[in-house]
Amino acid sequence: MENPLCPSSVLSAFPDVFLKRMEMDLLQRFEAYVASEKKIEPKDWMPDAYRKTLIRQISQHAHSEIVGMLPEGNWISRAPSLKRKAILMAKVQDEAGHGLYLYSACETLGVQRDDTIADLHSGKAKYSSIFNYPTLTWADMGAVGWLVDGAAIMNQVPLCKCSYGPYARAMVRVCKEESFHQRQGFQIMMTLAQGTEDQKAMAQDALNRWWWPSIMMFGPPDDNSPNSAQSMAWNIKRFSNDELRQKFIDLTVPQAELIGLTIPDADLKWNEETGHYEHGPIDWAEFNRVIAGHGPCNKERLAARNKAWDDGAWVREAAGAHAEKRAARKAASNTAAA
């Protein structure tokens, strides 16, 4: 089927009164189009709120990839074997790559990467709150891969079917890499859990610290999730926060048991009737505190990003100045040749 949505540039040719009526008509057609599982592409007309929602979500996602490089990058220099060092470097480099695709996907909605990054650096834009927790031991590289990337995949696989084409396509590749990251994280944990007493303790300690922040990654409970309903209607979001959280817990608990680690939740129990695990209360006050900027590492993470950006200013300026000089020299030589 041909995309019935009019390119947004055409609309500017009409007076306001017609525009309003046309927009209402377009909105209906847009909603029907999205409901029929078709993809919206960058040049298609889309409601402003849809565009804004996507810009917010994709840029937050990109920022999360970039800030997420810091807690893991932290251990590259101390990886305990050369093989682990190589794997960790490859993994963190993948996260940078995800940041790049996502900033590019965001640019298709009409915003510039540098402006988006400026919003991150000023503290205006959010990123995943999980990266405001510290990575204290090598086992955190296992826990982050296993739990944080595991939770991210749970959130992200449905986004491969998101109604916005560039985001959906970026997510296909991101998810392939994330699923590899999750397996390498679990493999680190498994190795530690089968290792010396010190290593086992390190693994259990990492699980204790990362479990609750990981299950908070799915966001507030469904009855308190302000953006969810509209995102579901627009096929940006496919499953509710609580559904995804439950799915993650059901999948992860047996993995912990398999390697002999204990989930730090005294209330956790299997419910035969529902076929799901029941979990204890989540400390939403902590979640809100960390989001509000008062987690253990919020200030360090933003300071590190700002420092990298500020320290690199002279490099970016040099690259720009050199490109201009080259272009000017080329133009001059073309003129001379003509």
Next chain:
Amino acid sequence: MNARFEYLLRLGDDALLLGQQLGLWTGHGPVLEEDIALTNIGLDQIGQARAWLTLAGRAEGTGRDEDTLAFHRDQSKFRNALLCERPNGHFGDTIVRQFLFDAYAVPLHAGLAQSNDAEISAIAKKSAKESAYHLRHSQAWMVRLGDGTTESHAKVQESLNLLLPFVGDLFHSDEVSSTAASEGWGVDPAGLRDAWEATLTETLEAAQLRRPDAAPEQVGGRLGRHTEQLSFLLAEMQVLPRTYPDAKW
């Protein structure tokens, strides 16, 4: 003395120290593309280090593997060129260090690809593809920074002035390297200097950088005499295997 072991350690330690330091840029580069590039180059260096150190361990014949050699040697047992242990500094310092090394690595790997030892030749052939790409990257940045703004020109010129005296080890010839060359499995580093000089001259010209006045070269890395920086680098790198000597990771 086991010349083969010593020679392979030199190759492995150069790559290891560069890889270790490039990894520190991950998440801290001036632009996202450079986070990716520097980490990727560092990853190649770690890959090369693993291959050379594994081969070195085998040549030594006492059962030491890549990790024993990387994590359980003290600084005086390291055989890397002093250039490779110079600190990252700012982006220009890292680029100059990498460029000076890449301009040497390209002819080195080309020479080693002709080795009469099948394993050395195979590792060198793979490394040659990587070092050609690394040189393209570092050379392009030498030119961008040298022929960029007044500030970038001054900064990268200063980096060059500071780092150029540390290249001496790269071309250090002794009994180890002459054995390698005469037996046909290695190359004499002194013979790589002309190719390195040609790349340097061509790049400095394109970058509008001045070759600093000749200064006495700092040497000693091939013999285990290092700068203060190495011990700090190793303390960080080796912390886990040293703290938990019985652990497998």
